[in-house]
Amino acid sequence: MITVPVNYYIILSAILFTIGVTGVLIRRNALIIFMSIELMLNASNLAIVAFSSAIKSFSGQIFVFFVIAVAAAEVAVGLALIVEIFKSKRSIDVDQMSSLKG
Amino acid sequence: MSLDLMLFLVLALVAIATAMGMLISRNAVYSALFLVLNFTTVAIFYLLLGAPFIAMSQITVYAGAIMVLFLFVIMLLGADALPKAEVLPWQRPFAIGLAFILAAEATFLLVTKARPTGDILQPADAVNTMDNLRAMGMVLFNDYLLPFEVTSILLLVAMVGAITLNRKEKGARKS
Numbered sequence: 001m002i003t004v005p006v007n008y009y010i011i012l013s014a015i016l017f018t019i020g021v022t023g024v025l026i027r028r029n030a031l032i033i034f035m036s037i038e039l040m041l042n043a044s045n046l047a048i049v050a051f052s053s054a055i056k057s058f059s060g061q062i063f064v065f066f067v068i069a070v071a072a073a074e075v076a077v078g079l080a081l082i083v084e085i086f087k088s089k090r091s092i093d094v095d096q097m098s099s100l101k102g
Numbered sequence: 103m104s105l106d107l108m109l110f111l112v113l114a115l116v117a118i119a120t121a122m123g124m125l126i127s128r129n130a131v132y133s134a135l136f137l138v139l140n141f142t143t144v145a146i147f148y149l150l151l152g153a154p155f156i157a158m159s160q161i162t163v164y165a166g167a168i169m170v171l172f173l174f175v176i177m178l179l180g181a182d183a184l185p186k187a188e189v190l191p192w193q194r195p196f197a198i199g200l201a202f203i204l205a206a207e208a209t210f211l212l213v214t215k216a217r218p219t220g221d222i223l224q225p226a227d228a229v230n231t232m233d234n235l236r237a238m239g240m241v242l243f244n245d246y247l248l249p250f251e252v253t254s255i256l257l258l259v260a261m262v263g264a265i266t267l268n269r270k271e272k273g274a275r276k277s
Contacts, residue, residue: 004110004150008110009147009151010209010212011209012118012147014205014208014212015118015205016117016118017208018202018205018208019125019201021201022197023125025193025197026197026198027125029130031130031133031175031176032125032133034172035124035133035134035137035172036124038168039124039137039140042164045144045156046148047212049147049148049151053153058241061156061238062238062241062245062246064153064156065156065159065242066246066249068156068163069163069253069256070253070256071164071168072163072167073256073259073260074260075172076171076261076264077260077263077264077267079172079175079264080267080268082175083175083179083268
């Protein structure tokens with residue numbers, strides 16, 4: 001009883017990753033850019049789980065578990081940074097974050 | 103066409119549509135809600151792939167914790183759309199063209215070079231829940247114990263960092 005080929009999952013993951021890259025490239029809202037990064041992490045997780053199921057090993061699922069934990073840490077620090085930038089610039093437009101001086 | 107393939111195609115369509123909705127909606131709250139839907143569909147893919155633990159972590163951590171944090175910050179900062187001001191008129195079409203090239207490259211390389219052979223197990227076989235969870239726990243706490251502990255330190259550091267960044271400084275604030 002064979003079902004969906006692995007290649008389909010890989011192609012879907014590539015498409016989702018590309019949508020995330022496009023979001024980082026064309027949006028200017030820092031929050032949307034951050035969500036696009038989450039989408040890219042998610043797409044790579046999907047590819048890892050698909051490969052891990054294809055070779056019938058648990059290692060890929062363990063890696064994905066660690067990636068999820070790291071993503072949670074990243075979101076906490078990143079959102080704190082965005083809030084801090086908003087406090088000093090009153091905007092979350094990345095085009096305005098062009099100076100290094102706070 | 104088998105039932106599983108049809109389920110996969112419908113879910114893939116939903117995942118791509120919600121990702122595009124996240125990308126193009128002007129309001130940040132709608133983007134966040136589209137992203138929640140996208141994470142949920144990906145969690146269903148994990149179930150289809152025979153990874154129930156990852157699917158549940160995906161829902162609790164991503165769709166639960168991370169997106170709630172995003173919504174808090176959106177409400178804190180205001181959800182109004184940014185004013186339209188194109189700085190570089192050629193930037194958007196250029197970026198979309200580059201994205202298409204990236205998608206073609208990634209698909210070609212992953213499919214031809216990585217050679218993922220074989221098919222995914224039937225979900226009913228793969229999601230043999232207790233066995234799957236027990237085996238995964240054994241692997242996690244035998245082979246990957248050190249990375250597991252290091253992850254806890256990483257989470258602690260992130261927590262301290264987030265608190266330190268948003269702490270009100272006593273006395274005169276330098277600026």
